[in-house]
Amino acid sequence: MSxxxxxxxxxxxLAALPAMAEAxxxxxxxxxxxxxxxxxxxxxxxxxxxxxxLDIINTPHPDLAPLPLAATSGLPRLGGAKVEVIWxxxxxxxxxxxxxxxRLITQDHVVxxxxxxxxxxxxxxxxxxxxxxxxFVAGESVAANLTQRGYKWFFRTTPYGPxxxxxxLDFLAYVAATGLAVGKIAIVHENTxxxxxxxxxxxxxxxxxxxxxxxxxxxxxxxxxxxxxVLALKNGKxxxxxxxxxxxxxxxxxxxxxxxxxxxxxxxxxxxxxxxPAFPKAVGNLAQGALNRSAFVPGKPDSITYKINxxxxxxxxxxxxxxxxxxxxxFFVLCDAINRAGATAPDAIRxxxxxxxLPASRLMTGYKGVKFDSSGQNTxxxxxxxxxxxxAYVPVWPLAEATAKLALPFKGxx
Amino acid sequence: xxxxxxxxxxxxLGAVYALFSSGLTLIWGMMNxxxxxxxxxxxLAMYVAFFAFTLLKIGPIFFVPLAAMxxxxxxxxxxxxxxxxxMRGPMLAQILSTFGLALFLRYAALWAFSANFVSxxxxxxxxxxxxxxxxxxxxxxxxxxxxxxxxxxxxxxLTRTDLGSRMLAVSEDRVAASLVGIRAERMQALAWxxxxxxxxxxxxLIVLFFYVSPEVGNAFTLLAFVTVCLGxxxxxxxxxxxxxxxxxxxxxxxxxxxxxxxxxxxxxxFVVLLWVRPQGLLGRA
Numbered sequence: 294m295s296x297x298x299x300x301x302x303x304x305x306x307l308a309a310l311p312a313m314a315e316a317x318x319x320x321x322x323x324x325x326x327x328x329x330x331x332x333x334x335x336x337x338x339x340x341x342x343x344x345x346x347l348d349i350i351n352t353p354h355p356d357l358a359p360l361p362l363a364a365t366s367g368l369p370r371l372g373g374a375k376v377e378v379i380w381x382x383x384x385x386x387x388x389x390x391x392x393x394x395x396r397l398i399t400q401d402h403v404v405x406x407x408x409x410x411x412x413x414x415x416x417x418x419x420x421x422x423x424x425x426x427x428x429f430v431a432g433e434s435v436a437a438n439l440t441q442r443g444y445k446w447f448f449r450t451t452p453y454g455p456x457x458x459x460x461x462l463d464f465l466a467y468v469a470a471t472g473l474a475v476g477k478i479a480i481v482h483e484n485t486x487x488x489x490x491x492x493x494x495x496x497x498x499x500x501x502x503x504x505x506x507x508x509x510x511x512x513x514x515x516x517x518x519x520x521x522x523v524l525a526l527k528n529g530k531x532x533x534x535x536x537x538x539x540x541x542x543x544x545x546x547x548x549x550x551x552x553x554x555x556x557x558x559x560x561x562x563x564x565x566x567x568x569x570p571a572f573p574k575a576v577g578n579l580a581q582g583a584l585n586r587s588a589f590v591p592g593k594p595d596s597i598t599y600k601i602n603x604x605x606x607x608x609x610x611x612x613x614x615x616x617x618x619x620x621x622x623x624f625f626v627l628c629d630a631i632n633r634a635g636a637t638a639p640d641a642i643r644x645x646x647x648x649x650x651l652p653a654s655r656l657m658t659g660y661k662g663v664k665f666d667s668s669g670q671n672t673x674x675x676x677x678x679x680x681x682x683x684x685a686y687v688p689v690w691p692l693a694e695a696t697a698k699l700a701l702p703f704k705g706x707x
Numbered sequence: 708x709x710x711x712x713x714x715x716x717x718x719x720l721g722a723v724y725a726l727f728s729s730g731l732t733l734i735w736g737m738m739n740x741x742x743x744x745x746x747x748x749x750x751l752a753m754y755v756a757f758f759a760f761t762l763l764k765i766g767p768i769f770f771v772p773l774a775a776m777x778x779x780x781x782x783x784x785x786x787x788x789x790x791x792x793x794m795r796g797p798m799l800a801q802i803l804s805t806f807g808l809a810l811f812l813r814y815a816a817l818w819a820f821s822a823n824f825v826s827x828x829x830x831x832x833x834x835x836x837x838x839x840x841x842x843x844x845x846x847x848x849x850x851x852x853x854x855x856x857x858x859x860x861x862x863x864x865l866t867r868t869d870l871g872s873r874m875l876a877v878s879e880d881r882v883a884a885s886l887v888g889i890r891a892e893r894m895q896a897l898a899w900x901x902x903x904x905x906x907x908x909x910x911x912l913i914v915l916f917f918y919v920s921p922e923v924g925n926a927f928t929l930l931a932f933v934t935v936c937l938g939x940x941x942x943x944x945x946x947x948x949x950x951x952x953x954x955x956x957x958x959x960x961x962x963x964x965x966x967x968x969x970x971x972x973x974x975x976x977f978v979v980l981l982w983v984r985p986q987g988l989l990g991r992a
Binding site: 337511548 | 823917
């Protein structure tokens with residue numbers, strides 16, 4: 294049945310080559326994100342970001358020209374075909390994410406998948422894609438194990454666990470040189486794939502430099518109370534507390550810090566929860582001086598990043614956050630590969646993805662480029678250290694990219 | 708000192724658990740209807756309080772009663788429009804209808820309020836008190852204290868007033884109660900109203916220190932069920948003791964054994980207790 298239908302479509306397309314731009318069938322990509330559930334606000338933000346990327350790709354944006362596919366309309370090498378996204382809500386559950394992937398591949402016939410925010414869900418959803426031989430691009434999931442499975446169809450543009458472990462330890466070495474104590478490090482992490490694996494990567498990075506982690510606290514992100522954890526920290530008196538947390542729990546931690554009057558000298562939030570737009574809004578006045586990592590900074594007024602941020606702000610009324618920016622970057626890379634493949638056959642897209650070599654100048658994030666190794670990991674991914682000062686995060690380290698001065702110790706509230 | 712702090716945190720949180728669970732025990736004990744939307748009632752109450760504060764600029768003295776009244780209305784409405792009808796159907800229909808209601812409320816909230824987390828300003832109820840070495844935030848104290856008083860109040864209304872006796876009579880034997888002139892329908896509507904109003908107060912108090920999102924009810928529904936089972940079906944003092952107990956156990960086990968295991972401890976004790984005393988702590992066999 295499907296063969297006949299394709300045949301019928303192909304004949305007029307060949308017969309009327311000049312009209313092909315009009316006739317090209319849209320390219321469908323499936324995006325699996327937490328549109329509801331306890332990471333719902335992050336998922337909704339990603340959806341707004343990717344919708345903006347769709348607009349940039351599908352309509353001409355000459356002012357964003359260095360970005361792949363921005364200046365043209367649609368995918369030029371596929372006859373100007375428009376890109377379409379089919380959204381699936383993973384509801385924060387690995388099982389739902391898995392069935393989402395299955396449905397998108399078998400019923401919606403998407404040519405590629407992207408997502409799925411929570412590493413534990415990317416794990417199950419990408420396993421389905423691997424089974425069906427459909428490319429999966431993870432723009433925002435960072436658990437190290439995702440690219441350690443020997444998968445052929447899995448690609449990850451974002452920096453991952455080991456990159457962050459290295460970033461934090463480099464940063465702390467810099468802080469130590471300024472005279473602050475950083476000897477005792479505590480890691481507080483949520484207990485699914487994301488938290489466990491990033492905490493593990495940081496611990497390993499520390500071990501590699503002959504340092505140990507003084508305290509590790511693993512917790513369930515759906516809990517109603519975090520005061521026991523904060524008391525345990527207060528008792529342990531670490532110099533540095535690193536949180537690997539989602540949104541609701543990060544908010545609770547900052548509130549509980551305030552209630553229990555606890556101010557660790559250095560607080561680092563590993564992205565996710567601390568980067569959720571809801572975080573500064575809810576507890577910005579209690580988390581002054583919290584450090585975070587980010588691969589996105591708006592930059593100077595004439596830069597591409599600044600323009601994209603302005604477009605995003607126009608739509609949503611807020612600045613682009615790191616997680617959303619990384620998801621958008623992943624989606625750009627995927628669309629660029631489909632265009633270069635010049636076809637929608639999975640093999641062609643996979644080959645184009647594997648051959649990706651984008652320089653930093655053609656990216657919207659601060660990566661040094663996009664180039665995948667054999668495991669599918671982007672080897673040029675990179676982030677900076679940012680700090681919550683006032684209502685927003687500002688880049689503070691490395692100094693070359695800093696726009697504000699690092700202010701330590703952690704102030705919290707006034 | 709840390710032990711005292713843990714106990715105090717656990718008790719204050721437990722009192723709030725007790726308050727919203729007492730609403731569930733009222734509905735469950737009176738009508739044998741399991742309300743799966745209970746946590747979502749709490750969520751709606753939190754939104755009522757949140758919007759009352761942000762849009763009408765009124766403080767907790769007004770928004771807590773407002774949330775209670777709004778939820779009382781919702782409780783009665785749910786009874787009249789939904790529960791009264793499905794009560795005639797099989798047990799499964801009752802379970803599924805409140806479950807459907809829960810999903811409806813959750814996704815309606817998602818549609819209306821978006822998935823974003825919001826919260827009230829932290830200094831809405833002044834600062835942090837220090838008693839000895841224990842630090843307690845005013846919002847927790849207010850929430851815990853009010854919850855304790857109201858849960859006891861609800862118990863007194865049920866056991867010491869004419870109205871309470873009538874409600875209990877309906878729960879004992881609906882037909883017999885009707886025969887002596889008690890309007891069973893009205894009493895049951897009232898039970899739903901009061902049960903929902905308890906979540907209204909609880910939501911209005913929880914919002915003082917907790918974030919609000921359409922999914923927040925999830926965290927409370929299961930807790931309410933465990934509290935009610937542990938305390939004994941239909942027993943308000945049972946729910947109170949169970950709520951406090953769960954709050955304290957969670958607090959201590961999270962500190963000593965690690966937060967990831969606190970649910971294991973709570974539920975293990977729960978299973979053991981049901982094994983020894985299936986009717987719950989204060990339930991009737």
